[in-house]
Amino acid sequence: MAITVTLDIMLARRKMRSKELSEKVGISEQNISLLKSGKVKGIRFETLDKICRVLKCQPADILIHEEDT
């Protein structure tokens, strides 16, 4: 897929674990793991909003678009 999720980088910067993020955002740790690995088909704006609020970042900090080679 052309969209790369760099959530793990942002979590490392904020020194936060996936479990803590999942509790604060209100989604399961499994879904956080799927999001980090890019195995989801999409993300709701509501979820993206919550993640950005918790990590104090912008969507561009966790979602990168790369052209398919």
Next chain:
Amino acid sequence: MTIQTRAQNIERISKIARSVCELGILIGIAACFFVLYLLFFNPMTLDVIIRQHLIAPQIPTTINDVVRLGILVVNFPPILLAISIFILARALFVNFLKSEVFTHKNAQYIARIGWIIVSITPIMLISRTLNTLILTINNPAGERHIALSFESADISAVIIGLLFATLGHVFYEAVQISKDNEQII
């Protein structure tokens, strides 16, 4: 209605429906064996049943062993299709009982049931036509018949079958959309 109540209702209905399907399968298979029994051990009774149910009473018939066999060959396919409908329906309700309701497999079962119902109509049409021909083929020249009959029940069956087939395909698409939505967090 809570989710639990709905699930309990589905379970109750599925149990009854599964039992009815199993009964239908047993009756269908028993009917086949009964006819085979009559063919080999009591052909006179089979002839009476054939004359009463498969042809108009005023049409003279000539029945011998070959005719009996031909009638069975021509009339078994609709019975086998009917049994297959019960088998598919039973599989569907067994999945419901296992709480596997919204799945691709169930959608395919529903669509297949629909297409089988649709296909039974032309097969029954051909069976009924061949019945009169086979039963009068040994009559003297001028007394042989071939009758094409079309009933309102045939049209109903086609419409119901098409509804099931359409429902099955729509169900399949709905399951696909649901699975895609599950992958959106």
